[in-house]
Amino acid sequence: MDEGMTIAEVARRTGLTAHTLRYYERAGLLPSPPPRGVNGHRCYTQRHLDWVVLLSRLRATGMSIAGMRRYAELAGNGLPTSRERLELLLVHRAQVASRIEQLRDDLTLIDNKIDIYRKSIEENHV
Amino acid sequence: MDEGMTIAEVARRTGLTAHTLRYYERAGLLPSPPPRGVNGHRCYTQRHLDWVVLLSRLRATGMSIAGMRRYAELAGNGLPTSRERLELLLVHRAQVASRIEQLRDDLTLIDNKIDIYRKSIEENHV
DNA sequence: ATTTGACTTAGAGTGCGCTCCAACACCGAG
DNA sequence: CTCGGTGTTGGAGCGCACTCTAAGTCAAAT
Numbered sequence: 046m047d048e049g050m051t052i053a054e055v056a057r058r059t060g061l062t063a064h065t066l067r068y069y070e071r072a073g074l075l076p077s078p079p080p081r082g083v084n085g086h087r088c089y090t091q092r093h094l095d096w097v098v099l100l101s102r103l104r105a106t107g108m109s110i111a112g113m114r115r116y117a118e119l120a121g122n123g124l125p126t127s128r129e130r131l132e133l134l135l136v137h138r139a140q141v142a143s144r145i146e147q148l149r150d151d152l153t154l155i156d157n158k159i160d161i162y163r164k165s166i167e168e169n170h171v
Numbered sequence: 172m173d174e175g176m177t178i179a180e181v182a183r184r185t186g187l188t189a190h191t192l193r194y195y196e197r198a199g200l201l202p203s204p205p206p207r208g209v210n211g212h213r214c215y216t217q218r219h220l221d222w223v224v225l226l227s228r229l230r231a232t233g234m235s236i237a238g239m240r241r242y243a244e245l246a247g248n249g250l251p252t253s254r255e256r257l258e259l260l261l262v263h264r265a266q267v268a269s270r271i272e273q274l275r276d277d278l279t280l281i282d283n284k285i286d287i288y289r290k291s292i293e294e295n296h297v
Numbered sequence: 298a299t300t301t302g303a304c305t306t307a308g309a310g311t312g313c314g315c316t317c318c319a320a321c322a323c324c325g326a327g
Numbered sequence: 328c329t330c331g332g333t334g335t336t337g338g339a340g341c342g343c344a345c346t347c348t349a350a351g352t353c354a355a356a357t
Contacts, residue, residue: 053333063334064316071337072314084323086334099284102277110314127297131288134281141278148271151228155264158225162257169250179303189304190346198344210353212304236344 049079049088059097066097073114074100076121106141175205175214185223192223199240200226202247232267 052063061069070078070087075096079087089097103113116133119126178189187195196204196213201222205213215223229239242259245252291297 051333062316065314067335068315081335084334086323099280102280104314106274106277106281124291124295124297127288127292127295131285131292134285134288138278138281138285141274141281145271145274145278148232148267148274151232152264152267152271154225154228155232155260155267159257159260159264162253162260165250166253166257169253177303188346191344193305194345207305210304212353230344 049082049090050094052087052089055089055094055097058094059101061097061101069097069100069113072110074110074117076117103137106137107144108137112137175208175216176220178213178215181215181220181223184220185227187223187227195223195226195239198236200236200243202243229263232263233270234263238263 050058052066055061055066056063059066069075075093077093079089079093082088100113103116108116112133116130119130119133176184178192181187181192182189185192195201201219203219205215205219208214226239229242234242238259242256245256245259
């Protein structure tokens, strides 16, 4: 039962479109592109799916395509690059954390503004 | 001493570029554009600065230019639009909050990956 | 008097990340 | 045997948010 998924299936499971999956592959984001079935269709394994899920999270947290390509290239070179990959993820992790902090901050300003509107509406019973 | 700021000063204080400030103005993001000095230069008041700061926070939290324009248009129509503006901010606030949640979530997956690398490096003393 | 530098404009250009198109291949159902 | 559905490709196109260019104005400094 493990004879691979179609691109549509991977799209469904990751929330990316089939277009985007092909684009990612062309962009060098898959260290080992999925093998092809008889008719030339991509045949994704669980490992591919897992990788794409990771990519989608990296993307969702603001990593650029170039950043993901760098990560993919390292991953393609196996064990010896573990440290570099770890380093890359740590740097990214830090960026995401500080981005979250920034968002929190921005949110408080927005909340202040919201309070001001609430009071203004109340006072003027608009 | 309150005779207004130059565009460079506002750029410095907001972190936006002068180019971007002009772009925002052209895009209709300033309900009342800054008046011009004798030589046609923009002369921002504190109110303008405050507004631009708010814009930059809305932007930083992912509001689109179109969204900010809508907000600016409402603000330009004064008190009667208070409710609508409040509504707009509340919707945006909710989006930002859920985005932060999503980022947290994504971060845990990245953290897992980081742990895996740490262990792999340790075990294989790479 | 000239040069420097900060500003003005309309409009063109850029970079990113998709997103779609046209033309084609193949499979299974009716 | 045709049709619909799903896939393939290279390359074009798009939307967004800037970002910059060119040509000009003006004030202060040298």
